[in-house]
Amino acid sequence: MSDALANTLHRVRERVTPSPDEIDELEVVIEELVERTETAVAEREIEADVLRVGSTARGTWLPGERDIDIFVRFAPRYDREILEDVGVEIGRAVLPSGRLEYAEHPYVTAEYDGYSVDLVPCFRVDSGAEIRSAVDRTPFHATYVQERLDETRATDVRVLKQFLRATGVYGSNLRTQGYSGYLTELLVLEYGGVRPVLRAAADWDPPVRLDPADHGASTFGDPLVVIDPTDPNRNVAAVVSPDNVARFQHHARQLLADPGIGRFEVHSPEPLTQAECETHLARRATTPYAVRFPTPDLVDDQLYPQLRTSVRGIADGLDRRGFDTVRSTSFAGSEAVLYFEVAVPERPAIERHRGPPVHVAEHAEAFLDQYADADVYGPFIEGDRYVVERPREYRSARAFLESEALLDTGLGKDIRRRLAEGYEVLAGEDITALLPAFGRALRTFYEPSP
Amino acid sequence: MSDALANTLHRVRERVTPSPDEIDELEVVIEELVERTETAVAEREIEADVLRVGSTARGTWLPGERDIDIFVRFAPRYDREILEDVGVEIGRAVLPSGRLEYAEHPYVTAEYDGYSVDLVPCFRVDSGAEIRSAVDRTPFHATYVQERLDETRATDVRVLKQFLRATGVYGSNLRTQGYSGYLTELLVLEYGGVRPVLRAAADWDPPVRLDPADHGASTFGDPLVVIDPTDPNRNVAAVVSPDNVARFQHHARQLLADPGIGRFEVHSPEPLTQAECETHLARRATTPYAVRFPTPDLVDDQLYPQLRTSVRGIADGLDRRGFDTVRSTSFAGSEAVLYFEVAVPERPAIERHRGPPVHVAEHAEAFLDQYADADVYGPFIEGDRYVVERPREYRSARAFLESEALLDTGLGKDIRRRLAEGYEVLAGEDITALLPAFGRALRTFYEPSP
Numbered sequence: 001m002s003d004a005l006a007n008t009l010h011r012v013r014e015r016v017t018p019s020p021d022e023i024d025e026l027e028v029v030i031e032e033l034v035e036r037t038e039t040a041v042a043e044r045e046i047e048a049d050v051l052r053v054g055s056t057a058r059g060t061w062l063p064g065e066r067d068i069d070i071f072v073r074f075a076p077r078y079d080r081e082i083l084e085d086v087g088v089e090i091g092r093a094v095l096p097s098g099r100l101e102y103a104e105h106p107y108v109t110a111e112y113d114g115y116s117v118d119l120v121p122c123f124r125v126d127s128g129a130e131i132r133s134a135v136d137r138t139p140f141h142a143t144y145v146q147e148r149l150d151e152t153r154a155t156d157v158r159v160l161k162q163f164l165r166a167t168g169v170y171g172s173n174l175r176t177q178g179y180s181g182y183l184t185e186l187l188v189l190e191y192g193g194v195r196p197v198l199r200a201a202a203d204w205d206p207p208v209r210l211d212p213a214d215h216g217a218s219t220f221g222d223p224l225v226v227i228d229p230t231d232p233n234r235n236v237a238a239v240v241s242p243d244n245v246a247r248f249q250h251h252a253r254q255l256l257a258d259p260g261i262g263r264f265e266v267h268s269p270e271p272l273t274q275a276e277c278e279t280h281l282a283r284r285a286t287t288p289y290a291v292r293f294p295t296p297d298l299v300d301d302q303l304y305p306q307l308r309t310s311v312r313g314i315a316d317g318l319d320r321r322g323f324d325t326v327r328s329t330s331f332a333g334s335e336a337v338l339y340f341e342v343a344v345p346e347r348p349a350i351e352r353h354r355g356p357p358v359h360v361a362e363h364a365e366a367f368l369d370q371y372a373d374a375d376v377y378g379p380f381i382e383g384d385r386y387v388v389e390r391p392r393e394y395r396s397a398r399a400f401l402e403s404e405a406l407l408d409t410g411l412g413k414d415i416r417r418r419l420a421e422g423y424e425v426l427a428g429e430d431i432t433a434l435l436p437a438f439g440r441a442l443r444t445f446y447e448p449s450p
Numbered sequence: 451m452s453d454a455l456a457n458t459l460h461r462v463r464e465r466v467t468p469s470p471d472e473i474d475e476l477e478v479v480i481e482e483l484v485e486r487t488e489t490a491v492a493e494r495e496i497e498a499d500v501l502r503v504g505s506t507a508r509g510t511w512l513p514g515e516r517d518i519d520i521f522v523r524f525a526p527r528y529d530r531e532i533l534e535d536v537g538v539e540i541g542r543a544v545l546p547s548g549r550l551e552y553a554e555h556p557y558v559t560a561e562y563d564g565y566s567v568d569l570v571p572c573f574r575v576d577s578g579a580e581i582r583s584a585v586d587r588t589p590f591h592a593t594y595v596q597e598r599l600d601e602t603r604a605t606d607v608r609v610l611k612q613f614l615r616a617t618g619v620y621g622s623n624l625r626t627q628g629y630s631g632y633l634t635e636l637l638v639l640e641y642g643g644v645r646p647v648l649r650a651a652a653d654w655d656p657p658v659r660l661d662p663a664d665h666g667a668s669t670f671g672d673p674l675v676v677i678d679p680t681d682p683n684r685n686v687a688a689v690v691s692p693d694n695v696a697r698f699q700h701h702a703r704q705l706l707a708d709p710g711i712g713r714f715e716v717h718s719p720e721p722l723t724q725a726e727c728e729t730h731l732a733r734r735a736t737t738p739y740a741v742r743f744p745t746p747d748l749v750d751d752q753l754y755p756q757l758r759t760s761v762r763g764i765a766d767g768l769d770r771r772g773f774d775t776v777r778s779t780s781f782a783g784s785e786a787v788l789y790f791e792v793a794v795p796e797r798p799a800i801e802r803h804r805g806p807p808v809h810v811a812e813h814a815e816a817f818l819d820q821y822a823d824a825d826v827y828g829p830f831i832e833g834d835r836y837v838v839e840r841p842r843e844y845r846s847a848r849a850f851l852e853s854e855a856l857l858d859t860g861l862g863k864d865i866r867r868r869l870a871e872g873y874e875v876l877a878g879e880d881i882t883a884l885l886p887a888f889g890r891a892l893r894t895f896y897e898p899s900p
Contacts, residue, residue: 205809
């Protein structure tokens with residue numbers, strides 16, 4: 001191992017280790033919350049235990065992260081309705097200022113003493129493979145990690161998390177499609193430290209398959225597969241996109257080759273200015289289009305996948321009509337934008353249409369009948385087939401984007417509903433109207449890096 | 451058979467049968483030529499016989515056709531040099547005004563009493579399979595057909611030839627890539643008349659294989675295969691393009707469905723006018739390009755294949771650079787033109803370039819090194835790969851056509867040599883400079899029919 005990397009990791013370790021005061025303060029809050037929760041459970045004569053889970057429970061959180069997860073684990077004899085009703089009741093008792101969130105079932109979340117607290121009811125099941133709800137698995141994860149993670153490895157997890165964050169691939173939400181905290185912990189445990197993880201990732205030849213408990217039974221199509229030690233049929237890395245596997249590999253190699261501390265720092269891009277934007281448009285000589293509409297009222301884990309689906313669907317629609325998408329992306333704030341950079345904004349008035357082979361008499365006849373009096377060039381013969389050149393339906397990318405056909409592309413369902421109510425198409429230099437609101441996203445788009 | 455078709459065929463038969471005077475006149479000329487040739491052979495004490503071959507010998511020529519072919523068939527003991535030297539000597543003696551043409555070996559051709567006469571030396575071999583030169587086969591064809599063709603079938607051949615001519619697919623030269631006289635004769639013999647040929651062709655499901663002598667041994671990739679009865683390894687229809695197989699099918703069906711006599715008439719298109727040309731350009735909104743240069747000094751059978759090759763090569767070059775050729779063609783007179791109609795005359799300043807998968811470390815490193823300081827967007831990651839957007843070499847079809855890269859496309863070799871000496875590129879409305887010289891070809895291009 002190079003001295004430079006050792007030195008950098010040493011400095012990062014210091015930065016990511018919370019101070020004793022920070023730890024003490026957190027401990028006080030967690031204990032208080034656990035006690036209040038146990039009281040609420042007891043008052044309701046419910047058979048349930050109270051668990052601290054998540055990174056704050058196992059000492060792998062990053063300084064500044066202030067997420068506390070408390071689970072109320074109900075005995076399995078209760079049915080789901082009881083769990084939901086009583087779970088929420090307990091949550092409200094412990095966190096009177098809380099509000100309801102909905103995942104598979106409702107739970108209470110609140111700001112508490114400057115911490116962001118989730119109070120989540122789940123079922124006690126015998127193993128991770130027998131869960132009744134996704135959150136039932138969490139206590140098993142907590143146990144698995146807590147039993148194996150000593151202080152050195154916990155710090156390694158913090159260092160790796162910080163690196164993934166700086167690289168922009170930390171977080172298993174469906175916007176980021178990156179590495180979860182649990183996945184980071186498993187990687188550190190499996191490879192035995194942060195440096196082995198980096199070296200391994202630099203050499204990964206996907207599909208990569210890790211199976212810490214050596215019990216995996218299923219196969220997965222994902223580039224990175226880490227079988228959950230608490231559930232042989234689950235890939236902990238299922239959410240990680242191929243891009244983010246590649247990104248981690250790339251940045252791991254960069255770090256090993258040139259281990260500057262800057263590689264652990266999160267850089268937020270400056271918003272692109274109007275002048276910079278115009279320079280890029282002129283330099284690229286492509287044509288940008290923005291489909292802008294009010295953002296549908298969805299949680300991020302629904303919104304971002306639908307935005308991605310919609311961008312793909314429309315880009316495919318543009319491509320199939322010959323407008324050749326160079327790149328595309330989406331942004332969302334109070335307004336959402338599907339963004340397309342197109343190489344060919346206009347096509348000729350005619351399009352070729354290949355007909356049947358001449359020798360297939362039945363189809364040939366139908367084709368000739370169809371175009372006998374139509375306003376087309378041909379039919380004529382090319383090779384063994386009939387061909388006509390007929391008027392093209394959409395001569396410009398803009399005409400297509402503004403047409404009803406847009407709604408027939410592969411859109412996310414709530415996006416389709418929103419677009420059906422109306423949207424705006426910005427083209428060319430008019431897209432600078434997206435500044436400054438989407439300035440950061442546009443800088444990332446026009447100044448792409450790995 | 452429909453009365454209408456019978457009626458039409460009857461009228462065509464009358465039209466294509468030469469008058470007794472025309473036949474007598476031809477006979478006199480042929481006999482005279484044969485006699486003069488026999489005298490020239492005798493004077494040189496060469497062992498050779500003199501043969502009348504071709505359509506005028508077997509009564510299948512069309513009125514107005516005035517081609518006479520006389521073959522001098524040398525005994526096989528002579529070597530090729532003798533055949534060439536003495537063959538030309540005899541030709542000059544018989545046709546003092548003649549000039550030399552070159553196929554596989556030289557022969558003399560001349561205008562004689564208003565006929566176009568070829569006097570061709572060949573070898574006497576035992577069978578069509580043992581030929582020493584392509585023309586050695588001709589006497590076998592003559593014999594085969596003469597032995598089988600009665601006057602009815604000979605008239606059928608004339609009718610079919612006339613139909614093929616009206617359809618634009620008659621002639622086995624490499625410009626037309628159509629049906630030879632011999633092939634027409636074989637089709638009539640094999641199917642037993644002109645009507646059966648038409649009905650069969652309407653139903654062809656290529657590849658079609660006919661083997662009149664039932665001795666074919668080889669397989670062929672051509673859509674129409676007619677094994678030469680005088681050579682089991684030769685496809686008489688090898689030169690017929692897939693387009694011309696399809697065209698014959700199409701027109702045979704049209705004739706059967708609607709047997710007007712007009713379908714036997716040769717229509718030469720009127721030259722396209724400048725105003726018509728401009729209307730087509732505006733209506734199609736495509737961009738035409740003409741690469742114009744002095745026609746290389748080649749016989750048609752070399753020129754036209756090279757023009758086709760060159761058009762394909764350049765169209766491929768345009769397509770690979772994203773300029774999307776809609777259609778292309780070539781014309782030749784004293785100047786030659788490679789003609790391209792393009793859907794996308796301009797592309798953006800940048801082009802995407804997909805690099806290696808990130809996980810292939812060695813290639814990834816080379817790629818990153820290559821583009822580290824280059825004037826590109828990226829490298830960035832898409833899926834599992836690196837991508838850069840780099841400056842595009844040719845932003846317009848015109849820039850490509852005017853560049854040295856044109857000479858690197860798949861050109862015919864003599865065309866490449868000519869283009870290397872210089873050429874002109876006409877674009878858009880400037881292509882009307884090709885009028886009126888190429889007015890007929892441009893009408894065919896812009897008003898295509900089967």
